[in-house]
Amino acid sequence: MSSELFDAIDYLEKEKGIDKDLLMEALEAALISAYKKNFKSATNVRVDIDETTGGMHVYARKTVVEESMDPNQEISLEDAKEVDPNYEIDDVLEVEVTPKDFGRIAAQAAKQVVTQRVREAERGVIFSEYVDREEDVMTGIIQRKDNRFTYVNLGKVEARLPVGEQMPTEEYHVHDRLKVFVTKVENTNKGPHIYVSRTHPGLLKRLFEMEVPEIYDGIVEINSVAREAGDRSKISVYAPDPEIDPVGSCVGQRGQRVQAIVNELKGEKIDIVQWSEDPVVYVSNALSPAKVVEVQVDEEEKATTVIVPDHQLSLAIGKRGQNARLAAKLTGWKIDIKSESEAIEDGTLDPNKTKEESEETYSEVDEDPFE
Known part of the structure; x- marks a missing residue:
């Protein structure tokens, strides 16, 4: 030899x-x-x-x-x-x-x-x-498609973007550049298989970490994310330093930071709310852009009854219940929404109670605080 x-x-x-x-x-x-x-x-x-x-x-x-x-x-x-x-x-x-x-x-x-x-x-x-890039965002180029996957070239390997992880509002074309969230890396006899997602809540979280220096540096923390990919998302943020405005940091000057993320997600609406350990404040914030009159809390059931002005009821519930559903997912609390008149009628709300204003929050689509 x-x-x-x-x-x-x-x-x-x-x-x-x-x-x-x-x-x-x-x-x-x-x-x-x-x-x-x-x-x-x-x-x-x-x-x-x-x-x-x-x-x-x-x-x-x-x-x-x-x-x-x-x-x-x-x-x-x-x-x-x-x-x-x-x-x-x-x-x-x-x-x-x-x-x-x-x-x-x-x-x-x-x-x-x-x-x-x-x-x-x-x-x-x-x-x-x-394998160390699991739960991270990577940028790749679409190489090809079949009935099960869109294949994204990440450099040394083709990642698989399953149909179920693709945003319903997006069309994927060969040679398009795309940011994806790595959900799983498997070592098989045929080589590494990498699975990625465009719908995972982790994608939204990582995009904020990339776009907002205060989050990357730990000055602002992401508490939770609720997402209905391609349509609307909510993200709650918190700053240990009371002098720091966590919502404003994520919004950026004239909304530039959040707008960059909205553009990456092809127009997905994003509500940024401030986290609070007080469920009354947190649930009120989570229902943004609707304003809240009162939040009644049942600690044992981890449930809340939220009372809103009559003209805000449809906004609080959202289209097909989306706003209330995302708020519940974001906070981890059950949310039952009632109008003022309904709450007064059934005795849930004291008619003499003054209306309380919820903390100011920012919804990228519904209102622009910089106009």
Whole structure:
């Protein structure tokens, strides 16, 4: 066998990080398999490879027994002593059985082993590189589509964007550039499989982290995200420092920061509200852009009854109940919304109670505080 093979093995260890000993073990196993396959041998054999000369020898291994019953695996003590008088029962006798034309077969087997191990090593490197990107945002280019996936080139690998993770308001065209959220990285026999999403709430969270320096630096924190992808989302934010305006930080000057995210999500409406540990304040904020008269809290049931002005009822509930549904998902509280007149009529609200204004919040679509 050519010494060039061993030079290649040394190169692979240095450049590809493939362990030389593991590669040599795999090579020996492949040579044994090739010997048995090509020479119809069931004999227990061992392959000895000389890395200096490139020489290779095949040895049949037979256990020394009193009387041989299987010539392929055993040799009688009498016959073994003819080879060497020092052999005893249970010793292993080795006899060279290297075929004359085994070099060609060995070279082919070696090529297959090296190719396979290089492929496995490259897959391992790619998997290691991308497994740390789970729950992160990456930018890729759409390569192709089929009935199940849109395939996005992330550089060294094609990610799979399932139909169920695609935004209903978007059309995906080959060569389009796209930001995606990495949901799962799997290592399979066919290489790493990476699954991405455009609908995951994590995408919205990561986009805010990328767009708002105060979030990236930890000055402003994202408490929770509720999303109906392609239509509307709510995100609650908080700043430990009372001097910092978390909502304003996310909105940016003249709404530039949130607008950049809206553009990336192809017009998805985004409500940014301030988180509060007080459920009355938090639920009131979450129902933005509707104004709230009163929030009644049932701690045991983790439920709230929210009373809003009559003219704000449809706004508070939202189209097809979307605003109330997102607010409940955002806060983790059940929300039952009533109009003022209904609440007064059923005794839920004291008619003499003055109307309370909720904390100012910002909805990118419904109102612009900078106009």
